[in-house]
Amino acid sequence: MTRIWALLLGATAAMTFALVVLVAIPRVQLRTLEPDPQVPPYTATQLAGRRIYVSEGCVYCHSQQVRDPSFTYDTLRGWGRPSVPTDYSWDTPHLLGTMRTGPDLINVGSRLPDRSWHLLHLYQPRAVVPWSIMPAFPYLFEVKPAAADGDVVVVPPSPYALPGRVVVARPGALALVDYLLSLDRTKPPVATPAAGAAP
Amino acid sequence: MTAPAASTDVVTLRDLDEPGRVPALVAFVSAVAWLLVGSLLGLVASLKFNFPDWWTGWAPATFGRVRAAHLNAMIYGWASLAMLGISVWLVPRLVHAPLRWPRVATGGIVFWNGAILVGVLALLAGWTDGLEWLEFPRSVVDPMLIVAGGMVGVTLLGTVLGGRARHLYVSVWYVAAAFVWFPIIFVTGNLPVFRGVESAAVNWFYAHNALGFWLTAIGLGAVYYFIPKVLGRPIYSYQLSLLGFWTLAFFYALNGMHHLIGGPLPTWMITTSIVASVLMVIPVAAVAVNHHMSMVGRFASLRYSPTLRFVVLGAVAYTAVSLQGIFTAFREVNRITHFTHWTIAHSHVGVYAFVTFVMFGSVYYVIPRLVGRDWPDGRLIAWHFWLALGGIGAFVLALNLGGVLQGLALMDPQVPFQASVEAAAPWLAVRSLAGVVLTAAHLVFAWHLWKVLRRAPTVGPLPPWHDPRPVVVPPPGPWS
Structure with missing residues (x-):
């Protein structure tokens, strides 16, 4: 090639074509999607918890999507029904994930609805799941001599118990658990006009 | 000696190299610094899988933050800076014109370093946009990267437009196009208007194209330069170069959704990406045949030229990774390997x-051509090469195998999830060992670079490239 402008224009054209196909057309198609009323917007606390989920990089080990049973056995693991676009109407950034070092979490709030389980699991995963390789998050908790009024206390079992001291959840841990408990996309979705449709 | 005709000039390679010397040096040296930082971050992240209770008390050291910092330090620190370095050095040689506005290029490279520093610290502090490959905060770091990259891009495109070569060599296509492609995808990926599944689509549109239109583009540009340059013979086929370039441009850009196979996106998007992924066999085969045929009969040269050894292995890895990517895009493979260490x-x-x-x-x-002296110690190059090759070989074998075992366990609903964690565990330990070896390779490399920078100018006979022959360049081309 000798013409730099032909090169640059051709290169731009190739990328523009892909932008139209994979960004612009989906935007038009998905715009018609109404949020599912069964998936309400996150509360302020849930959003604060979601921000911690994002900042601590939970997405690098946990997906939030259940794939179709015609494709894999995700549903047979009890992770819920196949996910649809309206399950994510309020999600920014998206947290679909690309890795399952740990289990899928899109329905963790339905599968594990116990707040104290989650708090203990965040403080020390191996206290409840011995084979877990999830990092412990002790910095989301505070260890002090005695609990004050309104403190949410976590009671780690042996060998993680701290005699003479109490483990108290910081606001971040409480918000994160609030967010995890909100993850429940188990109800059948209300009509999703665009999902899977041809353009 | 007769004076050259009015319409031609005689320049030496040194005339072409000299203005780009400082920006290229700054880029390469800072790239290697980020390589060390990224290696340590990667090693810490890897060890966290093996020892989940190690160093948990300090938030910046938690796995999720360190992993993001590792990826960004490597992609935008090491790889991108090395690519900026090779670009400002290569383009002037290929278009027969010295680098335009070299101070702007240097400024851009320094500013780019500042952006990476802010970005990596932000990620460790928990400040992230939360999108893989786009973690850097879009309110601060991404605009810095756009300005910094733009400063380098302007000098490069200015150099190409003012170039005097009649013909644009294939490396220039890739490098020049990369500086058009990258800003388009980077700005698109960072637009704050997407949510839900659209955000996922744009995320993987960007992340896949960052590999295809930034890393691969400049990587292939360098391969296309160094194989013929070191061997002293032309590239095998101009037509294959053309075919490889344009099919890459049109097919690669549509690949991104294969990261979301089975996900909650409109099915046609994923199918489009699978089809485009399979079509990638055309550019990959074109480039592979072209590089291989340029090497045929000269493989013995690999023993004498470290540059050729690294570059040719890199070219082979390009073919391998592309074929693996095509293979992985098939639904039957993807249902096992998706969501695993594969x-x-x-x-x-x-x-x-x-x-x-x-x-x-x-x-x-x-580097020797920038500092005017040769690498002091061939053994260090050999150590670097074999440690890097052994390290990445062990890394890839372990995680491919561990990933398949993990995926097979995940595919069997009768087997508890625990089995997938335990299936991968020994291979994650091998990965950490591989990470130690790779870090050692990088320390050897950085030490050698330090030695060549600090060393006094060579005494005695200069290397043969030290006295380059003049190049007769034609009058300005039709576009300038």
């Missing part, structure tokens, strides 16, 4: 065995 292995074949190896080869070729 993907991590795959990305490291691309970013390390291909791009990083090509950049190592480039640095070995360019």
Whole structure:
């Protein structure tokens, strides 16, 4: 090639074509999607918890999507029904994930609805799941001599118990658990006009 | 000696290299610094899988933050800076014109370093946009990267437009196009208007194209330069170069959704990406045949030229990673390998065995020409090469195998989830060992670079390239 402008224009054209196909057309198609009323917007606390989920990089080990049973056995693991676009109407950034070092979490709030389980699991995963390789998050908790009024206390079992001291959840841990408990996309979705449709 | 005709000039390679000397040096040296930082971050992240209770008390050291910092330090720190370095050095040679506005280029490279520093610290502090490959905060770091990259891009495109070569060599296509492609995808990926599944689509549109239109583009540009340059023979086929370039441009850009196979996106998007992924066999085969045929009969040269050794292995890895990517895009394979460490292995074949190896080869070729003296110790190059090759080989084998075992366990609903964790565990330990070896390779490399920078100018006979022959350049081309 000798013409730099032909090169640059051709290169731009190739990328523009892909932008139209994979960004612009989906935007038009998905715009018609109404949020599912069964998936309400996150509360302020849930959003604060979601921000911690994002900042601590939970997405690098946990997906939030259940794939179709015609494709894999995700549903047979009890992770819920196949996910649809309206399950994510309020999600920014998206947290679909690309890795399952740990289990899928899109329905963790339905599968594990116990707040104290989650708090203990965040403080020390191996206290409840011995084979877990999830990092412990002790910095989301505070260890002090005695609990004050309104403190949410976590009671780690042996060998993680701290005699003479109490483990108290910081606001971040409480918000994160609030967010995890909100993850429940188990109800059948209300009509999703665009999902899977041809353009 | 007769004076050259009015319409031609005689320049030496040194005239062409000299203005780009400072920006290229700054880029290469800072790239290697980020390589060390990224290696340590990667090693810490890997060890966290083996010892989940190690160093948990300090938030910046938690796995999720360190992993993001590792990826961004490597992609935008090491690889991108090395690529900026090779670009400002290569383009002037290929268009027969010295680098335009070299101070702007240097400024851009320094500013780019500042952006990476702010970005990596932000990620460790928990400040992230939360999108893979786009973690850097879009309110601060991404605009800095756009300005910094723009400063380098302007000098490069200015150099190409003012170039005097009648013909644009294939490396220039890739490098010049990369500086058009990258801003388009980077701005699109960072637009704050997407949510839900659209955000996922744009995320993987960007992340896949960052590999294809930034790392691969400049990586292939360097391969296309160094194989013929070191061997002293032309590239095998101009037509194959053309075919490879344009099919890459049109097919690669549509690949991104294969990261979301089975996900909640409109099915046609994923199918489009699978089809485009399979079509990638055309550019990959074109480039592979072209590089291989240029090498045929000269493989013995690999023993004598470190540059060739790294670059040719990188080119082989490009073919391998592309074929692996096509294979992984098939639904039957993807249902097993998706969500497993297979993907991590795959990305490291691309970013390390291909791009990083090509950049190592480039640095070995360019640095002596920038500082005017040769690498002091061939044994250190050999150590670097074999540690890097052994490390990445063990890394990729372990994670491919561990990923498949993990995926097979995940595919069997009768087997508890625990089995997938335990299936991968020993291979994650091997990965950490491989990470130690790779870090050692990088320390050797950095030490050698330090030695060549600090060393006094060579005494005695100068290397043959020290006295380059003049180049007769034609009058300005039709576009300038």
